[in-house]
């Protein structure tokens with residue numbers, strides 16, 4: 001089985017912040033989980049380098065746009081491994097391969113009579129790189145702005161149009177027949193009602209600036225940045241060569257996007273694809289937005305969150321864990337220092353870390369650092385093993401449905417049950433009168449620690465690696481094969497070092 005997963009490509013008008021990090025980490029978690037499930041995964045990220053917004057930022061910096069994007073793109077590319085993410089390709093829309101691919105898509109749409117030349121007159125927001133109907137705007141101090149407060153300008157120019165209106169019923173049908181194509185459900189409803197309210201043809205070229213992909217056969221026009229940008233998902237798998245191995249293996253993709261750019265991905269993009277006789281996306285998942293201590297994050301408020309700063313303060317895995325355990329994936333979330341400490345201390349230090357620490361140090365001290373397989377179980381043991389199986393299944397189902405927070409919760413519940421089991425069985429007492437029982441309890445607990453660590457590995461990859469090293473690399477699971485079974489090997493334990501010190 002194959003999986004193609006994409007992040008949005010990030011605008012190179014500024015440096016990366018927490019919102020960008022959030023989308024990328026979410027895809028990394030999904031990618032790592034699917035690799036453990038034996039899928040062949042292709043994970044793409046990149047930068048969106050054309051358009052008025054980027055051109056404007058370059059002008060303000062007094063640098064030519066190409067040099068400007070070369071510099072800014074590096075920050076996004078470097079951030080990915082610094083977030084502990086492993087991608088397969090990083091695409092930039094100023095690359096030759098992409099320009100070729102975007103122009104090929106354009107030509108295909110021309111060939112299929114999906115594009116015509118006319119005049120556009122209406123509102124445009126450079127910040128959102130989006131056209132707006134007046135009915136979608138509100139007035140502040142006598143000026144029209146978008147619902148999010150982005151300024152708009154009146155644009156009047158010759159423009160190519162995409163026949164989006166022709167696709168209204170096809171898109172309705174697509175989503176009514178495939179209700180899982182857009183998630184979460186509330187977003188699905190939102191998109192469907194937008195489509196049903198009527199689709200107008202979409203302006204897809206601009207003439208008043210030139211920082212974009214040239215429209216084939218008309219050098220007065222550059223492509224509207226969104227048709228250029230969306231096409232990146234095809235470029236990376238060799239489009240227009242649809243017979244390539246990559247294309248055949250991976251298309252269609254799962255796109256993870258923020259709720260602000262859902263319409264582009266769930267309405268325009270599938271329409272372009274269908275109009276070019278290509279398959280629409282497999283799934284589009286829209287996540288929510290983060291606020292900072294209750295306030296909307298914005299440059300003008302000066303409260304953007306630098307991913308490097310919080311990673312330095314709390315640790316990479318602590319941040320990854322917080323972002324995906326604290327808030328249901330799909331909902332908005334609030335970033336607060338108090339919430340991070342509380343969450344990390346309760347789950348990672350007290351529940352997970354403490355179990356590892358006390359069990360492994362006990363084994364090192366009392367069992368010559370060795371645990372032998374034991375299969376002679378009593379009711380308490382069977383109960384815990386049964387709970388492990390249930391929690392693992394829950395975890396797997398939640399992860400398959402991109403309910404990352406719920407999947408994490410299942411692991412934490414399993415760890416709480418295991419801590420309670422250890423308290424009740426009290427191996428430190430068994431040491432005095434029942435060594436056989438003590439070994440059994442330790443063997444079961446160690447197995448559950450290992451399993452939980454593997455289940456947590458998509459979320460906290462580098463800490464999981466460190467924990468698995470306590471088991472002398474005897475246990476290196478690459479996948480969920482035979483996951484319900486406990487090991488039949490002797491396990492040698494290294495002295496554990498603290499993995500998640502408490503945040504004070």
Ligand code: MSP
Nearest residue numbers: 008009010011019020048229230257258289290297
């Ligand atoms: N370039 C377009 C995407 C083109 S995809 C073909 C774009 N870029 S962006 O850099 O502005 O935003 C990228 C992603 O960051 C979006 O998914 C957006 O939702 C996300 N975030 C930006 N700020 C955010 C928060 N405060 N919280 C969570 N995510 C947010 O849009």
